[in-house]
Amino acid sequence: MKKTVFLGALTVAGLAAGAAAAATLDDVKARGKLNCGVTTGLVGFAAPDSNGEWNGFDVSVCRAVAAAVLGDATAVEFVPTTGKTRFTALASGEIDMLARNTTWTFSRDVDLKFTFVGVNYYDGQGFLAPKNLGVSSAKDLDGATVCIQTGTTTELNLADFFRANKIEYQPVPIETNAEAQQQYLAGACDVFTTDASGLAATRATFENPGDHVLMPEIISKEPLGPLVRHGDEEWSDIVRWTLNALISAEELGITSANIAEMSAGTNNPEINRILGTEGTLGEMLGLDAEWAKRAIAAGGNYGEIFAKNIGEATPIGLARGLNAQWTDGGLLYSPPFR
Amino acid sequence: MTTFTDPPSESFRLSMLLNDTRYRSYTFQFIALLILIVMMAYLGMNLVRNLAAAGLNISYEFLDQPAGYDINQSLIDYNSQSTHMTAAVVGIINTLLVAFLACLTATLIGVVAGVLRLSKNWLVSKLMAAYVEAFRNVPVLIWIIIIFTVVTAVLPGARAYLGEDPEYDLFLGMMAFTNRGVYIPALIWGPGSGVVAAVFVASIFGVFAYRRYARNLLFETGRLLPMGWPSLAILIVPSLLVFFVMGQPITMDMPDPLANRFNLRGGLQIGAPLIALWLALSIYTGAFIAENVRAGIQAISKGQTEAAASLGLRPNRIMNLVVLPQALRVIIPPLISQYLNITKNSSLAIAVGYADVTATLGGITLNQTGRAIECVLLLMLFYLVISLSISSIMNVYNKSVSLKER
Numbered sequence: 178m179k180k181t182v183f184l185g186a187l188t189v190a191g192l193a194a195g196a197a198a199a200a201t202l203d204d205v206k207a208r209g210k211l212n213c214g215v216t217t218g219l220v221g222f223a224a225p226d227s228n229g230e231w232n233g234f235d236v237s238v239c240r241a242v243a244a245a246v247l248g249d250a251t252a253v254e255f256v257p258t259t260g261k262t263r264f265t266a267l268a269s270g271e272i273d274m275l276a277r278n279t280t281w282t283f284s285r286d287v288d289l290k291f292t293f294v295g296v297n298y299y300d301g302q303g304f305l306a307p308k309n310l311g312v313s314s315a316k317d318l319d320g321a322t323v324c325i326q327t328g329t330t331t332e333l334n335l336a337d338f339f340r341a342n343k344i345e346y347q348p349v350p351i352e353t354n355a356e357a358q359q360q361y362l363a364g365a366c367d368v369f370t371t372d373a374s375g376l377a378a379t380r381a382t383f384e385n386p387g388d389h390v391l392m393p394e395i396i397s398k399e400p401l402g403p404l405v406r407h408g409d410e411e412w413s414d415i416v417r418w419t420l421n422a423l424i425s426a427e428e429l430g431i432t433s434a435n436i437a438e439m440s441a442g443t444n445n446p447e448i449n450r451i452l453g454t455e456g457t458l459g460e461m462l463g464l465d466a467e468w469a470k471r472a473i474a475a476g477g478n479y480g481e482i483f484a485k486n487i488g489e490a491t492p493i494g495l496a497r498g499l500n501a502q503w504t505d506g507g508l509l510y511s512p513p514f515r
Numbered sequence: 516m517t518t519f520t521d522p523p524s525e526s527f528r529l530s531m532l533l534n535d536t537r538y539r540s541y542t543f544q545f546i547a548l549l550i551l552i553v554m555m556a557y558l559g560m561n562l563v564r565n566l567a568a569a570g571l572n573i574s575y576e577f578l579d580q581p582a583g584y585d586i587n588q589s590l591i592d593y594n595s596q597s598t599h600m601t602a603a604v605v606g607i608i609n610t611l612l613v614a615f616l617a618c619l620t621a622t623l624i625g626v627v628a629g630v631l632r633l634s635k636n637w638l639v640s641k642l643m644a645a646y647v648e649a650f651r652n653v654p655v656l657i658w659i660i661i662i663f664t665v666v667t668a669v670l671p672g673a674r675a676y677l678g679e680d681p682e683y684d685l686f687l688g689m690m691a692f693t694n695r696g697v698y699i700p701a702l703i704w705g706p707g708s709g710v711v712a713a714v715f716v717a718s719i720f721g722v723f724a725y726r727r728y729a730r731n732l733l734f735e736t737g738r739l740l741p742m743g744w745p746s747l748a749i750l751i752v753p754s755l756l757v758f759f760v761m762g763q764p765i766t767m768d769m770p771d772p773l774a775n776r777f778n779l780r781g782g783l784q785i786g787a788p789l790i791a792l793w794l795a796l797s798i799y800t801g802a803f804i805a806e807n808v809r810a811g812i813q814a815i816s817k818g819q820t821e822a823a824a825s826l827g828l829r830p831n832r833i834m835n836l837v838v839l840p841q842a843l844r845v846i847i848p849p850l851i852s853q854y855l856n857i858t859k860n861s862s863l864a865i866a867v868g869y870a871d872v873t874a875t876l877g878g879i880t881l882n883q884t885g886r887a888i889e890c891v892l893l894l895m896l897f898y899l900v901i902s903l904s905i906s907s908i909m910n911v912y913n914k915s916v917s918l919k920e921r
Contacts (some may be wrong), residue, residue, distance in 0.1 A: 261878070264885050284885070288885065289571075289885040318777070319777075321778070322777065322778060324868075327879060332584035332585070332883070336584050337595075340595060346585070347587050348586070349868045350587075350865070350870070350879065352865050356660075359664070363694060364672035364674070365667045365672070365787060
């Protein structure tokens with residue numbers, strides 16, 4: 178790694194660092210810190226608060242993994258990445274995992290050699306428009322100017338949607354959310370498009386959020402989830418099952434409030450297996466028995482994390498929708514712990 | 516008795532590589548070169564090895580795939596089904612367009628500001644000094660964003676021009692200034708318009724011919740023909756005549772406020788991103804060029820000005836006929852690097868959503884395909900080729916104005 182820093186002036190060298198390092202778990206343990214790639218700032222998902230502490234829905238996944246692996250939810254080095262730099266950062270080993278509302282797609286999984294460990298938010302691309310524009314459907318947007326935050330799958334979905342509906346538009350691709358937001362508010366574009374969750378988060382920061390509406394159309398499937406490099410299955414298992422532990426915890430009713438009580442032992446063998454009082458699941462992962470207990474205790478179960486960061490009680494105000502447990506009609510379905 | 520011996524024969528010994536000053540520099544140069552090659556090779560090998568370890572490869576096949584995204588400004592035929600290659604070409608053309616426009620205006624601004632900074636008028640020279648210092652000392656990205664923000668904040672939205680009873684009427688019935696760009700009438704080339712265009716091109720040659728004739732006449736007989744209005748007349752009158760004779764084949768397509776509820780339709784739209792980028796690059800680089808021009812003018816000895824003045828030339832003519840032609844020799848070489856700067860700085864376009872090559876190939880294409888190394892290598896190649904071309908063209912021009920010793 179040292180050598181790479183030394184020669185870092187060359188762009189190509191950026192990709193050279195330690196891509197071959199297979200044992201991510203050992204690296205993380207030796208370092209004592211988890212390097213987690215997040216956005217450069219999207220309120221509710223990953224953004225530093227007034228004390229410089231990173232908070233948010235994606236951040237909680239990083240913290241849960243750090244708690245499981247290192248026993249300390251604060252032992253995370255958050256690396257802000259842009260849409261452009263995130264994959265290079267992950268491929269080069271600069272970060273151990275990426276939790277940055279990244280859509281799970283075929284080419285990213287297969288061609289770019291990443292492993293998506295699951296989905297922590299089922300999203301879709303939507304449109305945000307001012308109320309006084311008087312548009313009720315995205316299909317009425319013929320001829321409109323559309324601001325796009327680049328660096329996502331957004332541009333492609335947008336082109337497909339307008340082509341499929343045989344209507345025209347003018348794209349204005351803007352690199353950062355902040356700039357795009359400013360363009361939208363100044364009226365330089367009629368509508369703003371990105372993932373619906375991102376739109377809700379952006380709208381929450383507006384002076385008058387009530388003056389803007391989300392169009393009913395969701396024009397794409399955007400399963401967002403954390404990802405790691407191909408080739409280190411031990412590490413991808415850890416991240417995958419940490420995420421699954423958070424989801425299962427909600428399903429099974431383990432919360433940050435009752436976790437101490439439950440870890441004394443319950444009648445439900447699956448809860449016992451997750452919390453490490455029964456079986457040897459932690460050992461199989463290369464961790465200790467209480468890994469999942471710490472992960473859940475770090476920020477609560479999936480439902481608690483959701484409610485605290487982006488749920489309906491927060492300014493972002495997202496409903497659970499597709500992100501409810503399968504038992505409640507949503508898509509969240511964790512494989513069993515046994 | 517002294518014997519004359521031949522100077523020692525020049526047989527080359529290995530130790531001379533270090534001890535002999537004639538060869539020592541070669542030795543060090545060779546070693547330095549070797550180290551450089553080894554370092555580059557190490558980096559290259561490192562890259563290849565790590566890519567192989569990660570199971571990745573270098574491949575340019577993605578260039579033939581459909582790009583899948585739209586571009587807001589394209590001078591060639593492009594839609595979302597075109598290939599990534601076409602998207603890159605669209606970006607290249609946009610880069611060249613903004614670079615060309617900015618080079619022209621920056622030169623204009625720079626020459627005017629540079630000359631005025633030397634003005635004897637205190638206010639004018641201080642104003643120009645303030646302009647140069649303000650623009651030269653703030654990063655260009657900040658200027659781009661400031662100008663874009665000002666354009667979007669000051670100008671009305673497009674909807675202010677729309678509808679039956681708009682807030683703003685079209686300027687002169689044909690132009691609209693919105694924060695999405697400026698709409699001007701577009702020319703429609705009807706049948707027979709080729710003749711008009713041909714006559715216009717011929718008139719341009721005519722203007723040059725007339726000016727040459729006038730100059731030769733001046734040199735041979737001393738008669739001074741008027742330059743300004745005949746040039747203008749030669750340029751315009753024949754084209755106008757043909758235009759009416761052919762039955763007005765060129766018509767104008769006006770921006771239409773009623774066709775669409777979101778934007779003006781028709782006409783030619785010069786996008787706000789292009790305007791902001793063009794303006795920012797021009798006035799930013801103009802400040803540097805102004806300094807080059809000032810340096811060039813001050814490099815001309817005062818005797819030249821005084822000699823010209825003693826011949827009775829007016830200050831305007833002294834500047835145009837005596838000082839500037841000589842100053843060009845000093846101005847051109849640094850001007851080349853300013854042109855290169857403009858071209859390279861245009862890659863900041865994505866900050867305001869202008870679709871230059873860094874935004875298409877190095878932005879969306881890179882992002883969608885994830886082929887970062889391939890895209891960045893292509894970008895480097897493109898900027899290298901463009902920069903070398905610009906500097907070779909400018910070097911030819913530099914040769915033509917440089918002092919010819921006889």
